[in-house]
Amino acid sequence: MEQTFIMIKPDGVQRGLVGEIIGRFEKKGFTLRGLKFITVDSAFAEKHYADLSAKPFFCGLVEYIVSGPVVAMVWEGKNVVTTGRKLIGATNPAESAPGTIRGDFAIDISRNVVHGSDSAENGRKEITLWFPEGVAEWQSSLHSWIYE
Numbered sequence: 001m002e003q004t005f006i007m008i009k010p011d012g013v014q015r016g017l018v019g020e021i022i023g024r025f026e027k028k029g030f031t032l033r034g035l036k037f038i039t040v041d042s043a044f045a046e047k048h049y050a051d052l053s054a055k056p057f058f059c060g061l062v063e064y065i066v067s068g069p070v071v072a073m074v075w076e077g078k079n080v081v082t083t084g085r086k087l088i089g090a091t092n093p094a095e096s097a098p099g100t101i102r103g104d105f106a107i108d109i110s111r112n113v114v115h116g117s118d119s120a121e122n123g124r125k126e127i128t129l130w131f132p133e134g135v136a137e138w139q140s141s142l143h144s145w146i147y148e
């Protein structure tokens with residue numbers, strides 16, 4: 001089953017949105033496979049956002065990600081990468097639909113509360129970066145109520 005890396009950014013933690021964001025993934029029916037509360041350093045944040053290193057906002061983005069603890073998670077389920085991005089909403093909260101996490105809880109593109117992998121391949125890379133120790137092996141007892 002597909003997995004994705006989801007991170008509640010420092011603003012989401014500071015604003016008390018951890019339970020709300022986890023709840024949306026749980027209630028959708030996705031399975032939590034890994035979770036940790038950590039503060040990362042600049043070298044780590046630069047690695048996570050390496051693809052964006054040429055962007056003018058890169059330095060500000062790294063400063064923001066290291067500014068406080070984040071909630072790093074692995075979620076699993078059918079199409080979880082694409083559907084997870086739909087739950088999160090468009091990158092710029094000005095364009096995120098109401099009902100999405102960013103649409104409901106964010107205003108500024110550089111304080112957009114949550115990260116989600118943009119492809120299954122990047123999901124695998126990000127999970128390896130953030131969870132080198134691996135994730136939990138388990139299957140929810142609700143599985144047959146969520147999947148045919």
Ligand code: DAT
Nearest residue numbers: 052057061090091109110112114115116118
């Ligand atoms: P996403 O997080 O939706 O995958 P992304 O990978 O293009 O978006 O960019 C990563 C983060 O960088 C994004 O969540 C917020 C920030 N960012 C993107 N574009 C930006 C911009 N034009 N100005 C400021 N921050 C930006």
Ligand code: MG
Nearest residue numbers: 115116117118
């Ligand atoms: Mg991205």
